[in-house]
Amino acid sequence: MGEFELIRNFFAAAPCAQGGVGVALGIGDDCALLDVPFGEQMAISTDTLVAGVHFADPCDPFLLGQRALAVAASDLAAMGATPLAFTLALTLPTVEAGWLEAFARGLNLMAQACDLRLVGGDTTRGPLSLTLTVFGRVPKGLALSRSGARPGDLVCVGAELGNAAGALPLVLNQRSTTPDIAQPLLAHYWSPTPQLALGQALRGKATSALDISDGLLADCGHIARASKVGLQIDNHRLPMSLALQTFLGKADAQRAALSGGDDYVLAFTLPGAELPALLAAGWTIYVVGRVIEGLGVYLLDEAGQDITPDQRGYQHFHA
Numbered sequence: 001m002g003e004f005e006l007i008r009n010f011f012a013a014a015p016c017a018q019g020g021v022g023v024a025l026g027i028g029d030d031c032a033l034l035d036v037p038f039g040e041q042m043a044i045s046t047d048t049l050v051a052g053v054h055f056a057d058p059c060d061p062f063l064l065g066q067r068a069l070a071v072a073a074s075d076l077a078a079m080g081a082t083p084l085a086f087t088l089a090l091t092l093p094t095v096e097a098g099w100l101e102a103f104a105r106g107l108n109l110m111a112q113a114c115d116l117r118l119v120g121g122d123t124t125r126g127p128l129s130l131t132l133t134v135f136g137r138v139p140k141g142l143a144l145s146r147s148g149a150r151p152g153d154l155v156c157v158g159a160e161l162g163n164a165a166g167a168l169p170l171v172l173n174q175r176s177t178t179p180d181i182a183q184p185l186l187a188h189y190w191s192p193t194p195q196l197a198l199g200q201a202l203r204g205k206a207t208s209a210l211d212i213s214d215g216l217l218a219d220c221g222h223i224a225r226a227s228k229v230g231l232q233i234d235n236h237r238l239p240m241s242l243a244l245q246t247f248l249g250k251a252d253a254q255r256a257a258l259s260g261g262d263d264y265v266l267a268f269t270l271p272g273a274e275l276p277a278l279l280a281a282g283w284t285i286y287v288v289g290r291v292i293e294g295l296g297v298y299l300l301d302e303a304g305q306d307i308t309p310d311q312r313g314y315q316h317f318h319a
Contacts, residue, residue: 016111032119045075065106081136149227155289163188165260209268215259230294
């Protein structure tokens with residue numbers, strides 16, 4: 001099967017590739033054409049996932065299709081952007097119709113859940129990897145960034161932490177557990193839910209934001225550096241699922257929540273005055289700390305003592 005036949009059979013015919021609002025021209029030409037309304041800006045992000053580094057190899061292609069797009073779409077959530085479209089560059093060692101069919105189904109399912117349209121990409125032969133570029137739109141001047149946190153702000157997250165890290169021993173077949181414990185952990189790993197609606201709700205309210213991919217402590221470090229402030233995280237306030245704590249025990253569950261990575265949950269700073277209205281509107285928000293003068297991220301125990309670990313999260317190219 002040639003490249004163009006592969007694209008036609010498995011991707012161009014998918015429901016998520018049939019165009020939609022904001023897509024003036026999709027798959028079929030040298031470039032896609034996207035429309036952005038007057039007064040809005042385009043948000044663009046690219047993610048690459050490599051077999052054996054970012055996901056187990058081999059793995060279920062349907063689940064991989066879901067996860068790959070969710071990881072990319074989470075960056076749009078972090079900016080408060082409305083999803084628009086995406087491209088896919090797929091490198092395959094061999095062409096297997098069954099694998100591609102399952103992968104395309106998972107990809108399409110997540111695309112429809114995120115309201116993203118497939119508008120192009122590329123295929124080539126080589127070690128399995130996926131590169132997805134997502135496009136969104138956001139009102140000019142209202143995009144969330146990492147650089148606006150101010151002393152006195154609350155440090156918040158939008159969901160429980162650590163579930164994906166807790167799932168990793170299950171994904172790698174290193175451990176097993178009962179279905180009631182395994183299912184919620186594995187679901188978070190393979191099908192994270194980008195917090196797109198929360199990101200949009202935080203526009204004009206949050207002073208900084210990002211999505212947690214490398215661990216809460218490591219990613220909060222990006223906010224601290226960009227905003228030139230300090231962030232204090234309260235270890236005893238970490239939101240963790242019962243499944244995670246049952247599977248790992250409390251201490252290891254806390255480590256997973258702090259530095260495990262792959263959460264794809266929003267972390268953001270928020271003036272205290274903004275919190276009541278957001279909670280009253282039904283948003284799930286956990287306050288895990290506060291912004292202070294200084295620089296860096298500090299983990300405190302219940303007595304207020306500094307217990308910041310040396311290892312703060314996943315690091316690419318770290319020896």
